[in-house]
Amino acid sequence: MSTEDEPTTPRRFAPPSAAGPEQETGATFRPRFGADGLLTAIAVDDATGEILMLAHMDETALAATIDTGQVHYFSRSRGRLWKKGETSGQVQTVRAILVDCDQDALILRVGVGGDGGACHTGARSCFFRALAADGTLAPVEPAEG
């Protein structure tokens, strides 16, 4: 019998480095989770480049995303792992994962299932309003390439 199977808290990622060059330009993936255990993820439609949504991942969500190829987030409002599309069908399939210089933010380039959208309001992108000159919000034009 092994005690190595399925640890509840995966520790599969290298820790952040205090050395700027190693963290910021190195070849080792060292995701920097914040004090709240989360990093930020931007989901982008791989076909169009459109930003669909912004959400957060803890270590478990990031590991699940890499292992399954389908995007998992950590729902801050529900306090639990959240497979995107589990109820809506708007599953996000990973095409590429980009990391920023200090490795506390990711871009997820995804293919989108279901109706192709990402927002629970029915909008394709969660960013469907723009700040107008008068300080109010107005609808923006849909998808740009």
Add this chain to the structure above:
Amino acid sequence: MSTEDEPTTPRRFAPPSAAGPEQETGATFRPRFGADGLLTAIAVDDATGEILMLAHMDETALAATIDTGQVHYFSRSRGRLWKKGETSGQVQTVRAILVDCDQDALILRVGVGGDGGACHTGARSCFFRALAADGTLAPVEPAEG
């Protein structure tokens, strides 16, 4: 004499609404700052659609951005207001501000000054590495349209 001039802490934004539809599909800008007083901002090159960087704003930074038309963030590492480009020349001029459904994240569509980049490493975008199949990070191709 007036005591209304230049309040240190601007209170110019409407508070978040507990009513989902008002917050998520309404026309009133109700930025939702987190428990840490911050919301997340994604800077995008307005000319190419490329994601340049991700950073944070407190209420003061957001107000300064709107008032000056040049992007200000809150530097978490330095604990202070940070006008982007104040030392690098990589000033970001606001072309549009988009807000997401729950109003805790913004897209800033910007024109970029200086050398046209955004990252202190010298890369144009902070997202210059991608996660490879072997778990390491590899350079990504530059700007896409």
